[in-house]
Amino acid sequence: MFQLRYTRRDIFQSTVAAAGLTVPSVMHLQASSAVKLSAKRCIVVYCWGGISHYESWDPKPDALSEIRGEFNTIETNVSGIRFSEHLPLMSRHAEKMAIVRSLHHKQGGHQQGMYHSITGHAPPPGLKALNRTNSPSLAALIGRFQDPHSGTPNAVRVPYNMYDNGTLMAGEYGGWLGSDYDPILMRTPAGRPFRGVSRYTSRELDLKLNLDKERILKRQALQSKLERVVGTTTEYDRLDRFRQMAADMLLGSDVRDAYNLENEDPRIRAMYGDHIGGQSMLLARRLTEAGVPVVQVCAGAGDLAGGGGENWDTHRDNFKKLKDSLLPIFDRSVAALFTDLEMRGLLEETLVVFLTDFGRTPKINNNAGRDHYPAVYSMALAGGGIRGGQVFGSSDANGALPRDNPCTPGDFHATVLKAMGIDPQIELNDQFDRPFQICNGNALPLF
Amino acid sequence: MKMLATLIIVNLLCTVIYGQSTGVRSAIEKSGGRVEAIPGGLEVSFHLGRRNVSDSDLIHVASLEGIVVLNLKKTNISSEGLAHLSKMYTLRKLHLELTNVDDAGLKHLSGLTKLHYLNLFGTEVSDNGVNELLQLKSLTHLYVWETMISQNGIRKLRNGLPTTKIVTGINLATIVLPDPDAPVVKPNARLKFVATQNISDAPKSTNGENIEVVFENTRNHKIKIIWIGYDGKLKAYGELAAGASRTQNSYENNTWLITDMKDKALGYFICEDQRALAIIP
Numbered sequence: 001m002f003q004l005r006y007t008r009r010d011i012f013q014s015t016v017a018a019a020g021l022t023v024p025s026v027m028h029l030q031a032s033s034a035v036k037l038s039a040k041r042c043i044v045v046y047c048w049g050g051i052s053h054y055e056s057w058d059p060k061p062d063a064l065s066e067i068r069g070e071f072n073t074i075e076t077n078v079s080g081i082r083f084s085e086h087l088p089l090m091s092r093h094a095e096k097m098a099i100v101r102s103l104h105h106k107q108g109g110h111q112q113g114m115y116h117s118i119t120g121h122a123p124p125p126g127l128k129a130l131n132r133t134n135s136p137s138l139a140a141l142i143g144r145f146q147d148p149h150s151g152t153p154n155a156v157r158v159p160y161n162m163y164d165n166g167t168l169m170a171g172e173y174g175g176w177l178g179s180d181y182d183p184i185l186m187r188t189p190a191g192r193p194f195r196g197v198s199r200y201t202s203r204e205l206d207l208k209l210n211l212d213k214e215r216i217l218k219r220q221a222l223q224s225k226l227e228r229v230v231g232t233t234t235e236y237d238r239l240d241r242f243r244q245m246a247a248d249m250l251l252g253s254d255v256r257d258a259y260n261l262e263n264e265d266p267r268i269r270a271m272y273g274d275h276i277g278g279q280s281m282l283l284a285r286r287l288t289e290a291g292v293p294v295v296q297v298c299a300g301a302g303d304l305a306g307g308g309g310e311n312w313d314t315h316r317d318n319f320k321k322l323k324d325s326l327l328p329i330f331d332r333s334v335a336a337l338f339t340d341l342e343m344r345g346l347l348e349e350t351l352v353v354f355l356t357d358f359g360r361t362p363k364i365n366n367n368a369g370r371d372h373y374p375a376v377y378s379m380a381l382a383g384g385g386i387r388g389g390q391v392f393g394s395s396d397a398n399g400a401l402p403r404d405n406p407c408t409p410g411d412f413h414a415t416v417l418k419a420m421g422i423d424p425q426i427e428l429n430d431q432f433d434r435p436f437q438i439c440n441g442n443a444l445p446l447f
Numbered sequence: 448m449k450m451l452a453t454l455i456i457v458n459l460l461c462t463v464i465y466g467q468s469t470g471v472r473s474a475i476e477k478s479g480g481r482v483e484a485i486p487g488g489l490e491v492s493f494h495l496g497r498r499n500v501s502d503s504d505l506i507h508v509a510s511l512e513g514i515v516v517l518n519l520k521k522t523n524i525s526s527e528g529l530a531h532l533s534k535m536y537t538l539r540k541l542h543l544e545l546t547n548v549d550d551a552g553l554k555h556l557s558g559l560t561k562l563h564y565l566n567l568f569g570t571e572v573s574d575n576g577v578n579e580l581l582q583l584k585s586l587t588h589l590y591v592w593e594t595m596i597s598q599n600g601i602r603k604l605r606n607g608l609p610t611t612k613i614v615t616g617i618n619l620a621t622i623v624l625p626d627p628d629a630p631v632v633k634p635n636a637r638l639k640f641v642a643t644q645n646i647s648d649a650p651k652s653t654n655g656e657n658i659e660v661v662f663e664n665t666r667n668h669k670i671k672i673i674w675i676g677y678d679g680k681l682k683a684y685g686e687l688a689a690g691a692s693r694t695q696n697s698y699e700n701n702t703w704l705i706t707d708m709k710d711k712a713l714g715y716f717i718c719e720d721q722r723a724l725a726i727i728p
Contacts, residue, residue, distance in 0.1 A: 036486070037487070037516065149496075196656055254497065265619065270622050270623070270624050271617075274625060342616070343590070343614055344590070345564070345590035
């Protein structure tokens with residue numbers, strides 16, 4: 001089972017012994033030309049806080065008004081599929097999307113729900129951010145199986161960390177894969193920010209830094225001198241790898257060029273909108289195009305801050321918040337991403353994944369809000385070999401429980417991994433060589 | 448024993464195949480290319496190599512068997528180079544976007560009967576190439592955004608290749624650009640200016656909701672805008688000419704100190720929970 005420890009490229013590149021194993025399988029596979037090509041890139045859009053399934057992809061126009069809510073529904077370009085009326089641009093792209101309306105889990109808190117959704121594994125008790133026994137995030141795991149060019153990170157996150165009232169959340173990191181696979185946080189260098197609170201840690205990359213080559217090289221030389229004196233430790237080596245990658249990027253690479261949104265056609269930039277939500281989506285397209293295998297976008301303010309600010313945790317003023325800012329920003333940026341990927345011929349090989357903590361309660365509360373609801377909710381996939389224009393599973397008439405084909409975050413992850421050409425059943429070893437099965441779900445028939 | 452012999456033979460055979468391909472592979476990698484095993488065969492890509500790939504580099508590519516995906520996006524290859532691809536019968540996906548390929552090159556693709564994806568976005572291919580494209584009956588996806596093909600040409604393609612998805616993209620000319628000279632929309636809310644000559648009167652910033660402040664300098668001289676950090680440290684945020692205004696990203700409960708050009712304090716503003724005008728009297 002040597003494959004488990006290597007990327008696809010490693011397998012082909014390794015020695016004659018490995019060639020003995022891989023070349024015949026390549027030859028064998030050539031015989032069957034009907035093999036489906038896997039997606040090469042992945043963009044994970046995370047709706048932090050829990051997007052309401054009623055007000056997005058699973059509206060219930062026939063339910064009582066206290067459940068239905070204030071919004072109407074609209075036809076999409078696929079007959080029979082209806083979205084919330086505040087997703088008018090996205091509704092023109094339903095033929096690209098597979099909506100899963102029967103997801104469910106048991107985690108009612110943001111941290112636990114997000115962890116289950118983003119790692120595909122139920123949260124252990126006593127969850128803590130950056131704990132190396134945590135499961136890796138979807139982005140980190142996909143990045144683990146890729147071998148990008150030098151100076152290109154395996155996985156990137158933009159534009160914020162996920163926080164809840166000042167506490168850094170567990171789940172969006174490399175976990176037991178080790179710090180080499182922590183997706184690197186990059187600031188989106190343009191766009192009006194989401195209202196509310198967003199935070200950065202000290203390790204995000206800001207490639208806008210106006211450093212010239214000579215200065216960077218001088219600094220590196222000085223650093224290595226200092227390090228020879230101080231000596232190194234393992235953790236220090238890892239930091240060093242991060243720094244080296246940052247320097248590679250700063251010194252000029254496709255990634256740096258991609259990061260500079262000023263290089264983009266102003267008309268394309270305008271299509272995404274001048275908000276950081278849109279510009280982050282554009283950055284995700286540019287980074288994946290430049291060879292970053294996976295980019296995760298936080299589509300909302302970074303800190304939930306007690307349901308204040310522009311994030312999906314709409315305990316108060318659900319409808320006003322969604323209608324005035326959250327849905328229009330989301331709608332425009334996602335529709336722009338789909339349009340852009342498609343006309344460049346990238347949608348076929350780029351899988352777009354939508355994740356969220358959970359859905360929102362059927363009953364509207366006294367603050368015109370909806371509360372946390374993991375019993376049923378919706379997520380979606382597009383591109384990357386996924387058959388668009390379909391809905392998998394359904395919720396009941398009130399959107400309260402799964403009706404057909406109930407499925408779990410693990411099943412959703414298995415689907416994503418399969419689309420990326422990664423066997424969801426395989427095991428990987430952690431840093432102490434203990435084996436972990438990467439996914440415990442079954443891929444949904446969305447291909 | 449028989450099994451061992453078989454194993455040795457298989458391994459020898461593989462070594463020969465691998466050995467042959469190794470030379471070609473290193474030639475491809477020298478020109479910035481990359482060879483990967485994917486389901487169904489090999490993928491060769493040059494688009495992230497940051498080297499000048501030209502037509503002659505394709506000779507090596509053509510000699511490597513079993514290529515299913517070839518990515519030549521943004522390279523210097525031209526129509527002449529495509530002649531080398533004419534016998535790559537296993538090819539299913541071909542990226543030629545943003546290259547110098549034009550109508551003349553398309554005839555070389557006519558024998559590629561497994562080709563299902565052809566990307567010509569951003570090339571000079573025009574209506575004169577449409578007839579060659581119509582020969583590619585196996586295509587399921589054809590990308591022609593930002594080419595020279597007219598609406599008429601697209602119609603011909605759609606009629607001739609009825610099961611092919613022909614992606615023409617959006618017309619960029621229809622996108623309305625934001626006007627950089629548009630006047631700043633002034634908010635109705637106004638922040639209170641607390642006049643003081645003593646910098647230490649201005650309190651430290653504390654955190655809150657993200658908002659915007661529109662500074663407006665009504666004085667007849669330039670002023671400096673300074674943010675008082677969460678730790679009380681001062682951070683310069685530039686100058687504002689007499690009569691000028693500027694929008695500044697900020698947070699609720701943040702303090703903005705205004706000084707003259709000799710760093711003498713004039714007063715400060717404390718942000719509230721909404722976008723507001725800060726008029727320097």
